[in-house]
Amino acid sequence: MWWPWLVLLAVVALVLCACLAMAVILYKNCQEPFESAFAALSDTGDGVEVQEVCHGRVFLPAQQSSNLGLVYLPGALVDARAYAPLCRDIANRSGCAVVLLDMPMRMATFGMSRISQAMREVTSVTRWAIGGHSLGGAAAAKFFMNAISASSELAIDEKRLLHAEVVALLLHAASVDASVSIDLSGLRDIFALQVLAENDEVHAVLAIKQEKLSDGNAGVTVTIEGGNHAGFGHYGPQTFPVPDGVSTIGLAEQQTQVADATINWLQAIDQRPSRIQ
Known part of the structure; x- marks a missing residue:
């Protein structure tokens, strides 16, 4: 039949x-980058050097005064280069190396293995923060929780091959999958920062309980008044999966405030001693 x-x-x-x-x-x-994003990938005279790494690029400040680095993952469907101005500014003013990764099909969840590969290429960094925008932040949270789990294969791989530690999670307008439990209670040398935007209509606010970010942790939530979802990068307007809110402060001002919050947080982490000598 x-x-x-x-x-x-x-x-x-x-x-x-x-x-x-x-x-x-x-x-x-x-989402394609604005022309302003491409300028941040060339020599702008600020002393930041842009080098290619596996599946991305690293922004190296002229005076790299820290052994702390940041890996940044782009939001869903956004060309990673849209975040070049933000990453360059963070590297320049924090003294930390910043790695901006390209992800397969512009979906951060499809390229988790690229994170460790890029980290291994930046040998001057022994402590890493991992973060990103929107879906990039959600993917970073999964990597982060695996990396700080002492029993996980990823944590063992990090210590054996990287001789580095993952110590911090950065969430820019990011939501986290319900299956990822972010519990920082009792982890006094683990840090988290969440930066939100008042007019962000794309993603729901990620609620990290206050007790998980208290005591010795540099756990902070910052809200950019008048900012929106697309203002974390140089792209837009964003209409998918829902229309974004309207920024009332402009792209330049939002980028400055996001960078300020991130830089202050990185510098606070940098003052803490490393567990790896």
Whole structure:
């Protein structure tokens, strides 16, 4: 009888059509960088050197005064280069190396293995913060929780191959999957920063309980008044998966405030001694 095969072919055709429709939707909503983002990848005279690393680039300040570094993951469907101005500013004013990664299909959750690969190439860094914008922050949270778990294979791999430690999580307008439990209680040398925007309509606010960020932890939540979701990068406007709110402070001001909060946090971490000598 042929009807079971016809049913199977019909199901396969429907699945393929659905996948094609989703691919078209995602492609139409890809976010490209502003021209201002490309300028941050060249020599601007601020002393920051941009070097290529595996699947990305690293911003190295002229006076790298810290052994602390930051790996930054882009938001979903956003060209990673849109975050170049922010990453360059953070590197320049914090004295920390900042790695900005490209992710497969512009989806940070598909490129988790790239994080460790890039870290290994920046040998001057022995302590790492991992973070990102939107979906990039959610992916960073998964990497972070695995890395600080003493029993995880990832943590063992980090210590054996990197001779480095992951000590901090940075969330820029980021939500975290419900399966990822962020519990920093009792971890006095682990740090977290969440930067939100008042007019961000794209992602729900991630609630990190105050007790998990208290005592010795440099756990901070900062809200940018008048900022929106796309203002964390040089791209926009963003209309997917829902329309973003309208920024009332402008891109330059939001970028400065986001960078200020991140730099102050990194400098607070840098004052703490490293566990790896």
